[in-house]
Amino acid sequence: MKKMADLELCAAISDAFGPSGYEKEAVDVIESSLGGLAAHRDSMQNLYVSLPQNVGGRPLVMLDAHTDEVGFMVQSITATGLLRIVPLGGWVEHNIPAHTFLLHNRRGETVRAVSTSKPPHFMTAAERSAPLSMESILLDAGVCSRKDATELLGLEPGLVAVPDVQFSYNDATGLMLGKAFDCRLGCAGVVEVLRALKDETLCADVTAAFSTQEEVGLRGAKITAERLRPALAICLEGTPADDNFTAPDEAQGALKKGVQIRFRDGSMVAHPGLVAFARRVAEENNIPHQCAVRTGGGTNGGSIHLAPGGVPTLVLGIPVRYAHTHYGYSAAADVDAAIALTCAILRALTPDVLRLLNPMA
Numbered sequence: 343m344k345k346m347a348d349l350e351l352c353a354a355i356s357d358a359f360g361p362s363g364y365e366k367e368a369v370d371v372i373e374s375s376l377g378g379l380a381a382h383r384d385s386m387q388n389l390y391v392s393l394p395q396n397v398g399g400r401p402l403v404m405l406d407a408h409t410d411e412v413g414f415m416v417q418s419i420t421a422t423g424l425l426r427i428v429p430l431g432g433w434v435e436h437n438i439p440a441h442t443f444l445l446h447n448r449r450g451e452t453v454r455a456v457s458t459s460k461p462p463h464f465m466t467a468a469e470r471s472a473p474l475s476m477e478s479i480l481l482d483a484g485v486c487s488r489k490d491a492t493e494l495l496g497l498e499p500g501l502v503a504v505p506d507v508q509f510s511y512n513d514a515t516g517l518m519l520g521k522a523f524d525c526r527l528g529c530a531g532v533v534e535v536l537r538a539l540k541d542e543t544l545c546a547d548v549t550a551a552f553s554t555q556e557e558v559g560l561r562g563a564k565i566t567a568e569r570l571r572p573a574l575a576i577c578l579e580g581t582p583a584d585d586n587f588t589a590p591d592e593a594q595g596a597l598k599k600g601v602q603i604r605f606r607d608g609s610m611v612a613h614p615g616l617v618a619f620a621r622r623v624a625e626e627n628n629i630p631h632q633c634a635v636r637t638g639g640g641t642n643g644g645s646i647h648l649a650p651g652g653v654p655t656l657v658l659g660i661p662v663r664y665a666h667t668h669y670g671y672s673a674a675a676d677v678d679a680a681i682a683l684t685c686a687i688l689r690a691l692t693p694d695v696l697r698l699l700n701p702m703a
């Protein structure tokens with residue numbers, strides 16, 4: 343299979359600052375990578391990009407990926423200058439302490455902070471085995487008073503923080519290491535699909551919507567789907583990998599095993615005809631893929647498939663180890679497979695197939 347992932351693009355999008363509601367930097371990086379394709383934004387910073395050869399008043403296929411990442415918002419500052427935080431997106435408490443985070447202060451400068459942890463020297467036996475509470479974890483920007491936090495560092499309630507991680511790629515293993523692969527790798531994939539198809543004429547109109555605020559309840563995609571009224575949607579996602587804790591022959595989100603086709607999760611039962619179509623296209627084009635039946639979790643598909651009129655929606659996953667923590671590993675080959683399958687589906691979609699999948703479109 344052709345190498346399609348642009349690693350510099352993956353790096354730039356992954357490194358971009360952008361917790362839910364504060365995605366502007368990530369959206370700017372995406373917009374600047376579109377090779378001149380026209381883009382416009384709505385009030386939520388959702389970014390819309392159409393394929394210029396395919397804006398002909400035909401049924402619309404919407405491509406989706408979300409631009410936000412999990413992070414925190416500062417709620418208040420203690421007398422000793424520590425930042426009380428509330429999560430933006432789903433965090434597990436024991437993954438948070440003893441890491442570095444980046445904030446943008448009120449002057450727009452970057453400030454580094456450490457998530458607090460109690461040294462072993464001071465922990466009682468009961469504390470060592472007790473679960474952590476979110477309220478007990480604060481950010482320490484390295485000051486000793488509220489006055490220093492606000493006056494020296496420009497910190498205040500309402501600022502947001504994200505993991506302090508820089509992208510890297512190991513050529514020997516083919517794995518990327520970085521933050522926010524859920525869903526910045528999906529964003530990179532959608533950009534590559536647009537680049538690959540920008541001069542082709544397809545059987546349907548195509549608009550990509552890079553949506554915001556997925557991690558706080560699939561919010562941006564509610565607006566994008568309502569605005570676009572698509573006949574069909576394809577979501578690219580960074581989905582949690584299970585290969586480190588599942589028997590190898592039972593893993594459904596394994597690195598280097600190809601793009602994941604999701605049958606169900608907590609937010610959507612995928613359209614059976616669309617799933618079958620995607621699998622057939624993958625097989626015909628020799629694109630590595632794996633099928634997943636998830637018990638929980640949710641994606642923008644959960645919002646999009648319920649948009650007015652109903653939208654057959656396909657979720658294609660790029661497996662990410664350690665999703666919703668500081669660090670993720672993903673395979674460049676799985677990004678390649680997600681791009682290849684999305685392009686192949688768009689090329690294979692005929693008016694007849696679209697009518698079968700969505701008779702009311």
Ligand SMILES: [Zn+2]
Nearest residue numbers: 524525579580
């Ligand atoms: Zn996601």
